[in-house]
Amino acid sequence: MPVQPYVPAEIEPKWQKYWDDHQAFAASEDHTKPKFYSLIEFPYPSGHGLHVGHPRPYTALDIVARKRRMEGYNVLHCIGWDAFGLPTENYAIKNHIHPAKVTQENIAHFRAQLQKLGFSFDYSREVNTTDPGYYKWTQWIFLQLFKHGLAYKTEMPINWCTSCKCVLANEEVVDGVCERCGSPVIRKVKNQWMLKITAYAQKLLDGLDHVDFIDRVKTQQRNWIGRSEGAEVDFRLAGLDEKIRVYTTRPDTLFGATYMVLSPEHPLIEKLKDHIANYGALMEYRAAAARKSDFERTEMNKDKTGVEIAGIRAVNPVNGKEIPIWISDYVLMTYGTGAIMAVPAHDERDWDFAKKFNLPIIEVVAGGKNVQEECFPDVATGVMVNSEFLNGLSVADAKQKIADWLTEKGVGERKVNYKLRDWVFARQRYWGEPIPIIHCPKCGMVPMDEKDLPLLLPDVEHYEPTDDGESPIARMTDWVSCKCPQCGGDARRETDTMPQWAGSSWYFLRYCDPHNNQALASKEALDYWMPVDWYNGGMEHTTLHLLYSRFWHQFLYDIGVVDCPEPYMKRTSHGMVLGENGEKMSKSRGNVVNPDEVVAEIGADAFRMYEMFMGAFDQAIPWSTNGARGCRKFLDRVWRLQDCLTDSEDFSDDLRVSMHQTIKKVTDDFEKMKFNTAIAQMMTLVNEMVQKGSVTKGEYKTLLLLLSPVSPHICEEIWQLQGFGEPVYTQKWPAYDEKFLVRDEVEIAVQLNGKVKGKLMVPITLTKEAAQAELPQLDSVKALIGDKQIVKCIYVPGRLLNLVVK
RNA sequence: GCCGGCGUGAUGGAAUUGGCAGACGUGACGGACUCAAAAUCCGUUGGGCUCAUCACCCGUGUGGGUUCGAGUCCCACCGCCGGCACCA
Numbered sequence: 001m002p003v004q005p006y007v008p009a010e011i012e013p014k015w016q017k018y019w020d021d022h023q024a025f026a027a028s029e030d031h032t033k034p035k036f037y038s039l040i041e042f043p044y045p046s047g048h049g050l051h052v053g054h055p056r057p058y059t060a061l062d063i064v065a066r067k068r069r070m071e072g073y074n075v076l077h078c079i080g081w082d083a084f085g086l087p088t089e090n091y092a093i094k095n096h097i098h099p100a101k102v103t104q105e106n107i108a109h110f111r112a113q114l115q116k117l118g119f120s121f122d123y124s125r126e127v128n129t130t131d132p133g134y135y136k137w138t139q140w141i142f143l144q145l146f147k148h149g150l151a152y153k154t155e156m157p158i159n160w161c162t163s164c165k166c167v168l169a170n171e172e173v174v175d176g177v178c179e180r181c182g183s184p185v186i187r188k189v190k191n192q193w194m195l196k197i198t199a200y201a202q203k204l205l206d207g208l209d210h211v212d213f214i215d216r217v218k219t220q221q222r223n224w225i226g227r228s229e230g231a232e233v234d235f236r237l238a239g240l241d242e243k244i245r246v247y248t249t250r251p252d253t254l255f256g257a258t259y260m261v262l263s264p265e266h267p268l269i270e271k272l273k274d275h276i277a278n279y280g281a282l283m284e285y286r287a288a289a290a291r292k293s294d295f296e297r298t299e300m301n302k303d304k305t306g307v308e309i310a311g312i313r314a315v316n317p318v319n320g321k322e323i324p325i326w327i328s329d330y331v332l333m334t335y336g337t338g339a340i341m342a343v344p345a346h347d348e349r350d351w352d353f354a355k356k357f358n359l360p361i362i363e364v365v366a367g368g369k370n371v372q373e374e375c376f377p378d379v380a381t382g383v384m385v386n387s388e389f390l391n392g393l394s395v396a397d398a399k400q401k402i403a404d405w406l407t408e409k410g411v412g413e414r415k416v417n418y419k420l421r422d423w424v425f426a427r428q429r430y431w432g433e434p435i436p437i438i439h440c441p442k443c444g445m446v447p448m449d450e451k452d453l454p455l456l457l458p459d460v461e462h463y464e465p466t467d468d469g470e471s472p473i474a475r476m477t478d479w480v481s482c483k484c485p486q487c488g489g490d491a492r493r494e495t496d497t498m499p500q501w502a503g504s505s506w507y508f509l510r511y512c513d514p515h516n517n518q519a520l521a522s523k524e525a526l527d528y529w530m531p532v533d534w535y536n537g538g539m540e541h542t543t544l545h546l547l548y549s550r551f552w553h554q555f556l557y558d559i560g561v562v563d564c565p566e567p568y569m570k571r572t573s574h575g576m577v578l579g580e581n582g583e584k585m586s587k588s589r590g591n592v593v594n595p596d597e598v599v600a601e602i603g604a605d606a607f608r609m610y611e612m613f614m615g616a617f618d619q620a621i622p623w624s625t626n627g628a629r630g631c632r633k634f635l636d637r638v639w640r641l642q643d644c645l646t647d648s649e650d651f652s653d654d655l656r657v658s659m660h661q662t663i664k665k666v667t668d669d670f671e672k673m674k675f676n677t678a679i680a681q682m683m684t685l686v687n688e689m690v691q692k693g694s695v696t697k698g699e700y701k702t703l704l705l706l707l708s709p710v711s712p713h714i715c716e717e718i719w720q721l722q723g724f725g726e727p728v729y730t731q732k733w734p735a736y737d738e739k740f741l742v743r744d745e746v747e748i749a750v751q752l753n754g755k756v757k758g759k760l761m762v763p764i765t766l767t768k769e770a771a772q773a774e775l776p777q778l779d780s781v782k783a784l785i786g787d788k789q790i791v792k793c794i795y796v797p798g799r800l801l802n803l804v805v806k
Numbered sequence: 807g808c809c810g811g812c813g814u815g816a817u818g819g820a821a822u823u824g825g826c827a828g829a830c831g832u833g834a835c836g837g838a839c840u841c842a843a844a845a846u847c848c849g850u851u852g853g854g855c856u857c858a859u860c861a862c863c864c865g866u867g868u869g870g871g872u873u874c875g876a877g878u879c880c881c882a883c884c885g886c887c888g889g890c891a892c893c894a
Contacts (some may be wrong), residue, residue, distance in 0.1 A: 028855050216889085219810065223890060230894080248894060261894090304892085330892040340894045348807085349892055419893050539888080613831070615818055620887085627818065630831050636846090677820070682831035687830090690847095748824040754875040757825050792872055804874050 003721070006033060006639040008603025011717040014116055025069075025120040027076040031528040034614065036073040038065045039508055039568070041545070042080040042127075043539035043576060044500075045106035046087055050113045050609070051585055052593045052623055053577040055679045057536045058609045059710075060574065060617060060673060061267045062119045062792035067670055069120075070733040076529050077120060078511040080127035081107050086164060086180065089431035091156035093551050095465045099431045103130055113596065117604050118712055120715060120729075125514045129503030134510065136454035139521040141552065143436055143447045149197040154379060155780065158424055160188040165465035168425045172544075179430065187290070190469065191430055193426035193435060193496060201225050201418040205619065206633075212287050213571040214618075216372060217542050224543040226419025231403050232337065233316040233412035238322050240275065244314060245549045247336030247417060250379075251406065254318045254396035255343040255387040258354070260325045263333040264289045269309070277310035281328055289329040304330060304353045307412075316341075317411045318402075323561045328353065330717040336417055344375070351375035351726070360385060362398050365395060423548065425499060428471045430463045440484035440491040449485050453494075470560065471495045493685035505552040508532055508567060523644030536570040546571070572673060577611075579655055593623050605711035612675035612710060631679075635714055637686055638707065641695050642718060648696040655692070655699055657743050658685055663736035666706045675710070683705060700733045742798070751782060751802040757784045764798055771795040776803065 003018035015317045019025060038061045043054060047529040060510050064246045065077040083103045092099040114121075127134055141741040145151040153357035159168040167190065172179045183474035197204075203224050208218050237243060244260065262268065264286040273279050305330030306365035313322045330349055331340050344354035361371050367603065368376025376382065384390040389405075390398045406412030426435065436448040436455045461470050473479065474495040485489040506520065512529040514523035523619060537546070546568075553567035578584055579591025586592065598607050610628035615621035651659045662685045668679035685703065689695045695703075701724055708715035708728045715728050723732075742764050758780060763770070772793045775781055785805060 147836075218809070220889060223809075226890090226893065227894075246894080328892090330894090332893065335893045342894085349894075354891090417893075419890095491850080515839055542889090585826065600807080610831095613818095619812090619819095621818070624818065626830070634831085640846090676818095680820075683830055747826090751826080754825095754873095759826085792874060794825090796825055797876095799822095800875090802825080802874055 003639070003642045006636055006714070008605060008713065012116070012604050012713045013396050015716045016115060016715045018727075019118075019120070019729070020123075023124070023665040024727075025065075025075075025077065026122050027123055028074045028076065030103070031483050031524065033074040034072070035076065035529060035533075035619075036065070037066040037076045037508075037532045037534075038068070038277070039078075039511075039535040040502070041541065042082050042507060044082045044085055044087075044111060045103065045107055045110045047091055048587070050108050050595050051577075052595050052598065053585060054606070055117055056577055056593060056611050056617075057538075057574040058114070058117070058119055058612045060675065061534065061536050062608075063612070063670055063675065063709040066120055066712065066729065067733060069729065069730060070705070070709075072732075076125075076511060077122060078125045078127070079111075079114065079119070079121040080507055080511070081110070081129065082504045082507070082710075083107065083128055083130040083433045084498075084503055085164070085428065086431070089429060089463055091249040092431070096460075098129065098371055099463065103128075105439070116607060117595070120712075125511050127507055127510045129433075129507065130431075132454040133415050133517070135503065138433050138498065138506070139448075139453050140437045140450060140520065141456060141497065141506060141556070142502070143432075143450060143453075144561075145195060145555065146437065148555070150199060150555065152194065152196065153191055153193050155189060155191050156194075157187045158190050158192055159185045160190075160469075161185055164429075165467065165469070166427050166429055167424055169501070169544075178303065179471050181701075190470070192424055193494075195422045195423040195425045195551075197548070198418060198553055200551050201227070201420045202416075204547065207550065207554065207566050209362060211566050211571070213568075214573060216539065217546070217571050217573065220525075220539075220542045222422065228419075230415055231412050233317065233341065233406060233413045235317065235341065237272075238313045238315050240272070240312065240693055242268070242272065243324070245337045245412075246339045246341045247415060247598055248341055250346065250399075251402045251412070252384065252387075252393075252395050253343040253346050254316070254341070254392065254402060255363050255390070256321065256343040256345050256362045257316055257595050258344060258360045258362055259323050259342045260314050261331045261340050261342055261350075261353070262309075262325065262327045263338040264327050265326070265333040266338050268339075269327070272312060276625055278307070282309065285327060287388055293574050302347070304328065304355065304356050306330075306353065307550060308357075317406075317409070324359070326353075326357070328415060329643075334421065335419065338383050342668055345371040346375065346377055348375050354751055356358070364390075364503060369459055377593065385738065392460065426496035427499050428469055428496055429465055430457070430497065431474045432499065433457075433502055434473070434498055435498060436483055437494040438484055438491045439494065440487060442489055443486045443491075446486050446491070457497075470496060473497070486679050489588055501545060501548050505549040506556070507591055508535075508549075509553075509556075509562065518560070530562055531564045531566060532568045534570045534572070536572045536574060539573050539768065542573075548752050572618070574617055575615075575621060577614075578620055578622040580623050580625070585623075586795055593625070597770045601641075602628055602632035603635070606635050606712045609635070609679060609710050613679045614670060614675060617673045619673055632684065635711060637690060638703070639714065639718065641686070641689060641700060642722065644689070644694045645700060645722070646696050649698045650696060651699055651702075652694075652696055655685075655688060655695075658688055659699055660736040662738040663702065663706065663734045664741060667733070667736070670709065679710065697724075704728060705731055705734050706734070741783050746798050748783060748798065749800040750775075751800055752788075752804060752805055753786060760801065766797070768797060771797075771801065775801050 040057050040061050065075050069075050077453050083448055088099050088102050092102050144149060159173045161168050161178040162184055163181050168178060173185050205227055221468040228249050230247060230536055232247050234243045234245050268537060269282055308324045308327045312325060314325050315322055342350040344350040345363045345433055346365055363371040364385060364387050365376060365382035367382035379395045382395055384393045384398045389400060405415050434455045434457055438446045438448060440446050458473055458476045460476055463472050480493050480495060482491055482493050509521050513525035515699060516522055549567060554565060556562045557565045581591055583589055609631040613631055614627060662681050666678045666683040704715040704719055719728050744764060745761050746764050748760050748762055749756045772795050788805040790803055794802040
């Protein structure tokens with residue numbers, strides 16, 4: 001009797017409710033079971049709701065989490081809301097609604113959308129970064145950082161977004177414009193909260209050797225940290241009791257240093273004002289450089305400019321020669337010592353500069369062309385020349401020898417530098433965690449008492465940022481005025497708030513024990529659940545969230561809060577979902593696809609499947625509504641198989657090999673995130689079943705189990721309709737048997753000189769030797785060879801026979 | 807400029823890592839069912855030559871190479887995408 005039609009709109013809400021009622025996916029507190037912690041980047045609940053890009057990574061790890069449960073693991077798989085942030089604040093300003101209310105509404109919308117997709121989150125552990133019970137601990141971590149000297153305030157030039165009216169981290173400035181809004185970013189000197197991530201540069205680098213991150217992520221983090229090895233060298237100033245320290249990665253080329261360059265902001269310029277003949281010209285150049293935005297500075301990076309400092313000269317420590325000193329904006333005050341020795345023969349930038357200003361070029365590494373015509377920066381092949389005691393050495397050996405020499409003479413030493421900068425950690429906006437620091441006229445900066453946390457965000461009347469660069473909460477005088485925890489005198493609260501990255505830097509710890517009021521999470525919960533076993537997220541977070549959270553975690557490890565040095569054992573990344581036209585989805589392009597509409601048409605199960613089937617998981621793929629409908633057609637076929645069920649609990653003879661192959665392929669491919677080929681394999685199997693016209697109970701059950709992580713609702717429904725027993729999510733993951741992975745007889749290709757000429761059925765057990773002896777004797781093969789001579793015979797078991805003939 | 811990645815039918819993409827290129831899906835075409843349509847089912851679908859679904863030839867961005875055999879490895883080039891970008 002034909003079954004009732006497949007109606008996702010009826011069965012999906014039914015099973016979502018069932019799972020919810022039965023707490024089907026709640027992580028167990030039984031810490032004796034093997035655990036698996038899968039993590040997805042919790043979303044920022046924007047007003048626009050989900051688009052079809054969000055569910056791709058969510059579905060992927062939902063598949064992994066569901067599979068792990070069936071494999072017997074205690075799985076922690078959660079969702080939360082990274083809800084502080086500018087878009088919400090801007091929306092609140094525009095519509096005169098409290099950001100907390102906007103946030104609440106957005107979260108409700110997001111949650112409803114996600115629930116419709118049937119993700120197996122443990123909703124009882126949901127976290128929200130704007131909840132005082134949560135940000136209490138964000139503030140607590142900040143206080144620990146402060147107490148350990150890793151949070152500090154300093155005057156420094158910062159990136160200022162002219163539209164957001166807010167400071168940005170270096171990582172948030174892309175091509176000289178604000179990553180978020182695209183407005184120009186200018187430099188402003190401001191007293192800023194900073195986190196000393198540079199203190200962890202080496203640990204962040206070393207930690208990468210012990211985790212399983214995809215290579216792209218490791219490489220990007222390594223480049224961003226930017227470690228380089230070299231030496232610092234002192235150059236005495238002729239006739240003065242003063243020296244300039246430079247950093248170089250090429251101390252071996254010291255004999256080729258023909259001039260020096262200081263960054264325009266170098267403090268020595270003021271210090272030696274009285275000895276400098278053209279101080280005015282230098283100040284003019286400095287002012288011009290300061291006016292350039294990062295963007296302009298980058299754009300003109302090929303065109304060298306600079307001014308020679310008149311009146312002072314430096315002495316090269318290796319040979320006592322006097323060399324001129326210049327200032328130029330190609331030397332950055334923020335890297336190394338803000339000063340360089342210039343070796344034009346072996347550095348491209350120095351070469352360009354020397355050519356432009358007609359400075360001498362001296363070759364000290366032989367092996368290139370004429371250095372007057374072309375720079376020779378190669379370090380692998382050259383031999384030292386014109387360098388006295390270094391002559392004849394390789395570059396690598398010369399580096400060692402000169403470094404020892406510098407140390408011995410007391411004019412320098414080996415030095416490691418990093419490109420990584422400290423993290424600008426304050427925003428002059430309302431909707432963020434207040435920084436729990438009190439400014440006391442007598443005691444200076446005093447941390448709040450931990451027992452007074454959380455420091456709640458005050459209610460303000462206006463959220464608008466101010467043009468003077470102060471946070472809107474600075475206007476709340478009642479809130480700002482307070483007593484110093486140390487001396488009890490009148491004091492003021494810090495009014496900057498934390499950046500959005502704060503709350504997301506530790507949320508995965510909170511999932512372990514989200515309702516704890518005594519600690520950010522209990523030691524037992526952290527010891528059991530951490531580290532995260534598998535974290536999937538966007539490439540765009542590689543040098544932001546992913547690096548920041550590793551830093552916080554390493555710090556928490558150092559102070560004994562967590563017992564694993566790295567937070568994430570494995571990191572993978574998904575490709576973007578593009579619009580149907582192949583362009584990035586955006587409201588302005590009008591190509592945004594809303595998952596609600598797709599689910600309404602084809603159901604959540606088909607939607608989830610298409611998200612995984614559309615292409616390679618790590619690649620960007622255009623959305624195709626027709627493609628998604630194809631997945632619905634497949635599920636219809638699976639549904640209709642109910643009409644062809646036979647009673648047997650076993651696999652039938654003609655499907656046995658296909659069944660075992662499918663179990664293996666799906667099992668392996670899910671682990672490798674090759675969801676598209678796993679699904680293709682299931683489609684192939686179902687095609688065989690349809691073709692055959694019958695399917696045993698045993699076969700059908702296995703298919704449903706394999707399919708259930710991808711499309712869980714339909715599998716549960718069929719399972720129940722057919723009376724297969726306890727729900728699918730409580731069942732065991734199927735196992736395959738090696739001995740059924742291959743058929744007894746396989747078809748091989750017969751090639752002549754590498755070209756396929758025919759096919760042959762051979763037993764799988766046929767050995768190489770037997771094949772080479774017997775197969776050419778077969779009539780069908782003889783016919784192909786004709787009267788040609790066999791020169792060579794190659795047999796690849798189970799694949800092909802290649803005859804080289806003449 | 808430097809560092810990664812990629813380039814396969816009309817289309818999204820497969821290809822056990824050197825072994826039958828184009829799995830699976832979409833689209834298209836033909837057929838069955840139907841009064842008709844939708845749905846479903848069956849077939850065809852890289853190109854050339856061809857009455858032919860025989861045979862033959864060509865074919866994974868371009869040109870060369872290694873190999874019995876190359877989408878896969880090597881060299882050179884072209885194109886696209888991502889990251890970094892005066893970091894001494």
